Amino acid sequence: xxxxxxxxxxxxxxxxxxxxxxxxxxxxxxxxxxxxxxxxxxxxxxxxxxxxxxxxxxxxxxxxxxxxxxxxxxxxxxxxxxxxxxxxxxxxxxxxxxxxxxxxxxxxxxxxxxxxxxxxxxxxxxxxxxxxxxxxxxxxxxxxxxxxxxxxxxxxxxxxxxxxxxxxxxxxxxxxxxxxxxxxxxxxxxxxxxxxxxxxxxxxxxxxxxxxxxxxxxxxxxxxxxxxxxxxxxxxxxxxxxxxxxxxxxxxxxxxxxxxxxxxxxxxxxxxxxxxxxxxxxxxxxxxxxxxxxxxxxxxxxxxxxxxxxxxxxxxxxxxxxxxxxxxxxxxxxxxxxxxxxxxxxxxxxxxxxxxxxxxxxxxxxxxxxxxxxxxxxxxxxxxxxxxxxxxxxxxxxxxxxxxxxxxxxxxxxxxxxxxxxxxxxxxxxxxxxxxxxxxxxxxxxxxxxxxxxxxxxxxxxxxxxxxxxxxxxxxxxxxxxxxxxxxxxxxxxxxxxxxxxxxxxxxxxxxxxxxxxxxxxxxxxxxxxxxxxxxxxxxxxxxxxxxxxxxxxxxxxxxxxxxxxxxxxxxxxxxxxxx
Ligand code: GCU
Numbered sequence: 001x002x003x004x005x006x007x008x009x010x011x012x013x014x015x016x017x018x019x020x021x022x023x024x025x026x027x028x029x030x031x032x033x034x035x036x037x038x039x040x041x042x043x044x045x046x047x048x049x050x051x052x053x054x055x056x057x058x059x060x061x062x063x064x065x066x067x068x069x070x071x072x073x074x075x076x077x078x079x080x081x082x083x084x085x086x087x088x089x090x091x092x093x094x095x096x097x098x099x100x101x102x103x104x105x106x107x108x109x110x111x112x113x114x115x116x117x118x119x120x121x122x123x124x125x126x127x128x129x130x131x132x133x134x135x136x137x138x139x140x141x142x143x144x145x146x147x148x149x150x151x152x153x154x155x156x157x158x159x160x161x162x163x164x165x166x167x168x169x170x171x172x173x174x175x176x177x178x179x180x181x182x183x184x185x186x187x188x189x190x191x192x193x194x195x196x197x198x199x200x201x202x203x204x205x206x207x208x209x210x211x212x213x214x215x216x217x218x219x220x221x222x223x224x225x226x227x228x229x230x231x232x233x234x235x236x237x238x239x240x241x242x243x244x245x246x247x248x249x250x251x252x253x254x255x256x257x258x259x260x261x262x263x264x265x266x267x268x269x270x271x272x273x274x275x276x277x278x279x280x281x282x283x284x285x286x287x288x289x290x291x292x293x294x295x296x297x298x299x300x301x302x303x304x305x306x307x308x309x310x311x312x313x314x315x316x317x318x319x320x321x322x323x324x325x326x327x328x329x330x331x332x333x334x335x336x337x338x339x340x341x342x343x344x345x346x347x348x349x350x351x352x353x354x355x356x357x358x359x360x361x362x363x364x365x366x367x368x369x370x371x372x373x374x375x376x377x378x379x380x381x382x383x384x385x386x387x388x389x390x391x392x393x394x395x396x397x398x399x400x401x402x403x404x405x406x407x408x409x410x411x412x413x414x415x416x417x418x419x420x421x422x423x424x425x426x427x428x429x430x431x432x433x434x435x436x437x438x439x440x441x442x443x444x445x446x447x448x449x450x451x452x453x454x455x456x457x458x459x460x461x462x463x464x465x466x467x468x469x470x471x472x473x474x475x476x477x478x479x480x481x482x483x484x485x486x487x488x489x490x491x492x493x494x495x496x497x498x499x500x501x502x503x504x505x506x507x508x509x510x511x512x513x514x515x516x517x518x519x520x521x522x523x524x525x526x527x528x529x530x531x532x533x534x535x536x537x538x539x540x541x542x543x544x545x546x547x548x549x550x551x552x553x554x555x556x557x558x559x560x561x562x563x564x565x566x567x568x569x570x571x572x573x574x575x576x577x578x579x580x
Pocket of ligand 1: 401
């Protein structure tokens with residue numbers, strides 16, 4: 001799913017700005033016809049969550065109605081028009097000039113509607129009903145019935161089956177764009193390496209298959225034209241680049257692919273796409289990038305910041321990327337949902353290795369709702385791969401974080417998702433991130449293992465000696481059973497900034513620094529470990545619970561306003577060392 005572009009042949013208008021919102025706790029809006037416009041709205045910023053724009057509505061996750069008005073630019077008869085939403089969490093119903101366009105379920109992934117012929121030239125009204133409520137048959141699930149007498153079960157408020165605040169709203173840009181009816185509808189780029197040559201395979205998909213020719217050019221960074229070819233549009237072609245500059249964290253070289261469609265010598269569409277030539281493979285115990293072993297050093301993160309909540313914030317993307325570079329990270333996982341397309345573009349440009357994760361967190365496998373949760377996970381897997389398949393930074397797909405996979409029903413569930421992902425992308429490794437361990441039902445068929453562990457925190461609290469012994473033993477047991485490379489995708493400790501102790505003590509900055517250091521020492525003794533992702537880059541908002549001071553997870557090595565704790569300096573020292 002290409003990101004809309006503006007050029008001589010395409011137009012794209014960003015509808016971000018101040019919309020109006022009206023909350024609908026009684027669910028009266030539909031019956032009262034709010035879809036055709038409503039009164040008594042209040043200004044709200046789009047894109048951004050609503051939860052921190054209005055303090056009294058922080059914990060309101062129900063229905064809310066947005067509206068905005070816009071004028072249409074000049075009509076171009078040869079073009080089709082689309083309305084595209086980057087992310088709406090959780091459920092969106094969309095009306096244009098009072099006409100229902102459709103519904104999309106699931107945040108963090110784009111969706112669009114063909115509005116050709118539905119736009120007016122005297123002004124348009126766009127209305128979106130958003131429902132952020134938590135339910136057991138949604139993904140991620142929430143308000144899952146639990147045994148209130150089970151005093152070990154953790155309850156959050158709001159009660160998501162996950163450890164982050166369930167922000168709601170229109171979280172990423174809303175775009176109105178137009179393209180030629182017979183224009184480029186999709187591009188699929190895969191790269192390979194042959195000797196010192198790079199191979200760039202391009203599939204050009206079109207909205208309609210009228211006769212046209214496609215001209216593909218690949219431009220290096222300041223280099224002469226790398227390759228040019230003309231093909232029947234809609235075909236597949238392989239461009240060969242001798243002495244190619246490869247893409248890698250140390251040298252994230254990007255070529256510029258330009259695809260133009262022409263008919264009788266007249267160009268009528270153009271799309272440009274950055275291309276990084278690289279390969280990713282699992283080979284025995286190793287993860288290979290461009291046939292060289294790689295080791296991932298980085299983080300689990302969140303899209304989270306005061307006031308905007310989960311909303312798209314360009315400066316924050318730049319800031320967090322700079323923090324990761326400062327620490328010496330070369331990687332991150334998009335925990336626990338796909339990040340903005342702009343973050344993925346920056347990862348390509350800066351050379352981060354990304355494990356791209358669907359929004360499937362907190363999955364459980366008993367009824368009711370099991371099949372519906374599977375269908376949603378299939379939808380998310382398809383949408384994620386369609387959106388991110390052309391990013392060189394994406395080196396693997398993660399199908400879920402910490403599913404409750406000790407239940408047998410988990411195996412067919414993840415086999416189905418694995419097979420679907422493999423059918424959509426034959427090139428990238430696929431994984432599932434477990435907290436179950438050796439009983440993880442999905443580890444039998446994933447390409448490499450991902451494990452989250454907090455020995456010395458949630459178990460054996462305060463005892464890092466015992467914790468590191470247990471970590472070491474479990475890593476060996478996992479490898480002995482599955483013989484696959486492993487990434488420790490989460491480890492860390494809640495840390496109150498400014499809390500210090502002579503001898504490391506839980507919640508002190510010293511304890512976090514010591515825990516990360518000791519864990520990394522263990523990981524570096526295991527040849528089959530191919531990465532270490534600290535949890536978390538920054539402190540982030542969660543629901544309220546006895547484990548979350550002020551409704552925050554404090555495992556960040558930076559505070560929520562991006563100030564370093566002791567562990568940030570310690571990691572910087574460890575990760576700038578040359579050995580891995
Ligand atoms: C889990 C989970 C995270 C959570 C973390 C924690 O592993 O994947 O989302 O924040 O533990 O408890 O801090």
